[in-house]
Amino acid sequence: MGRKKTKRVSKKTKQKQKQKFSLKKSKKRMISKKRYQQLIEKRQHNVKLTLNERKQLDHALFANYCSCVKSLKYNEKVKDYLEYPICLSAVYKKRGLTPPKGVTAKCGKYKPN
Secondary structure: OOOOOOOOOOHHHHHHHHOOEEHHHHHHOOOOHHHHHHHHHHHHOOOOOOHHHHHHHHHHHHHHHHHHHHHHHOOOOOOOOOHHHHHHHHHOHHHOOOOOOOHHHHHOOEEOO
């Protein structure tokens, strides 16, 4: 009988688990406000979007949602944990869009500005 094999975890995988993404860099990749409004109108009126347009719009909505959450989270005027429904309503619900599943969990991976 030989030695027991233990599972080794490299330093890189540990770093990836703790890695936080920058919201500032994510906002730099944003599309223009005019393009953003055009894509939202297309989605609201059920016009078919191309794959590239869908990705751009989803990224823009997600970045806006995350920046909203982060700004309200550190605002002392807003009660704890109220930032999630407020921002979800402002970015997705009022426009008639359904939010993606787990959007709040994904937003937790982004560090504040």
